[in-house]
Amino acid sequence: MKESLAKDALPNVHVRAEVLVQALPHMQRYDQEIVVIKYGGHAMGDRAAAEDFAEDIVLLEQSGLKPIVVHGGGPQIGRMLGRLGIESEFRGGLRVTDEATVEVVEMVLAGSINKQIVGWISAEGGRAIGLCGKDGNMVRARKATRTVLDPESQTEQEIDLGLVGEPEHVERGVLDAVLKAELIPVLAPVAFGADGQTYNVNADTFAGAIAGALRAKRLLLLTDVPGVLDKDKKLITDLTLEDCRRLIADGTITGGMIPKIETCIYALEQGVEAVVILDGKVSHAVLLELFTDHGAGTLIRRT
Numbered sequence: 001m002k003e004s005l006a007k008d009a010l011p012n013v014h015v016r017a018e019v020l021v022q023a024l025p026h027m028q029r030y031d032q033e034i035v036v037i038k039y040g041g042h043a044m045g046d047r048a049a050a051e052d053f054a055e056d057i058v059l060l061e062q063s064g065l066k067p068i069v070v071h072g073g074g075p076q077i078g079r080m081l082g083r084l085g086i087e088s089e090f091r092g093g094l095r096v097t098d099e100a101t102v103e104v105v106e107m108v109l110a111g112s113i114n115k116q117i118v119g120w121i122s123a124e125g126g127r128a129i130g131l132c133g134k135d136g137n138m139v140r141a142r143k144a145t146r147t148v149l150d151p152e153s154q155t156e157q158e159i160d161l162g163l164v165g166e167p168e169h170v171e172r173g174v175l176d177a178v179l180k181a182e183l184i185p186v187l188a189p190v191a192f193g194a195d196g197q198t199y200n201v202n203a204d205t206f207a208g209a210i211a212g213a214l215r216a217k218r219l220l221l222l223t224d225v226p227g228v229l230d231k232d233k234k235l236i237t238d239l240t241l242e243d244c245r246r247l248i249a250d251g252t253i254t255g256g257m258i259p260k261i262e263t264c265i266y267a268l269e270q271g272v273e274a275v276v277i278l279d280g281k282v283s284h285a286v287l288l289e290l291f292t293d294h295g296a297g298t299l300i301r302r303t
């Protein structure tokens with residue numbers, strides 16, 4: 001049961017009292033600052049936490065901060081591909097994407113998931129607008145290139161990921177206009193190529209490009225683990241860029257955590273102040289991270 005102590009100060013938000021009591025003294029901390037929040041497909045599987053997530057986003061906006069949501073949807077794409085009998089494979093944490101797959105990716109990400117999140121935010125009293133990287137020419141991508149170490153020849157071999165894109169240009173005009181209109185942008189990680197091609201972009205990578213282009217104060221990556229874990233599965237609370245590179249090289253960081261860490265490195269190099277990887281299944285994870293002293297998850301800074 002949710003209480004409604006916040007009702008008078010913040011008319012549309014009904015955050016639990018104990019969370020709000022912790023958060024209120026810190027709410028000026030990010031006044032008018034842009035915070036990019038990447039909401040991963042695994043994290044959004046939990047319905048109750050999804051409602052709390054939407055509440056947090058509305059509360060951030062109402063407290064003077066400028067939240068931008070970038071969402072994923074990997075598991076949901078996987079389920080839809082399964083229903084359609086289309087096989088799918090990941091290499092280096094990225095989905096190999098052919099023409100049939102990109103059509104489903106766009107349908108699930110820019111269609112159902114994007115509108116679902118917009119709906120959750122509306123239900124909590126916020127005004128969100130759902131877009132993808134193709135809208136307003138926001139994110140132009142080029143074909144992503146990746147190499148893997150061939151175990152036999154011990155040489156780096158290029159792998160073809162098909163229509164996987166990496167952002168090469170972010171046109172911030174459309175986002176500035178949306179923020180100025182006091183709307184909350186909810187972005188699906190689908191981009192366009194110079195040739196008009198649709199590209200499937202990893203949601204972490206997309207969020208990093210947006211955060212970097214807008215010099216966001218914070219980039220929060222919400223996932224389904226408490227943060228970056230060490231070899232004993234214990235949470236690492238603070239990391240520098242150098243630590244991140246070492247943990248990838250020594251195999252502590254694998255799979256889907258690799259694009260996340262690569263995103264952190266990119267965003268920090270672009271001028272984002274700090275990146276946090278945290279568990280989106282925890283109730284009010286965003287609020288607790290931004291507005292309490294102890295924070296949550298793994299905080300990553302340049303040095």
Ligand SMILES: Nc1ncnc2c1ncn2[C@@H]1O[C@H](COP(=O)(O)OP(=O)(O)O)[C@@H](O)[C@H]1O
Nearest residue numbers: 040041042223224225228229252253254256257
């Ligand atoms: N060192 C690590 N610490 C935490 N998670 C890791 C690590 N190495 C690999 N992972 C994996 O990365 C996953 C998160 O990436 P991913 O599944 O792509 O999440 P999302 O869908 O939220 O983007 C975790 O569930 C975990 O299985």
Ligand SMILES: CC(=O)N[C@@H](CCC(=O)OP(=O)(O)O)C(=O)O
Nearest residue numbers: 040041072073074094095202203
């Ligand atoms: C190229 C690539 O891998 N794209 C991702 C896009 C969605 C995504 O990144 O979703 P999560 O954040 O939930 O993992 C995919 O097709 O699954």
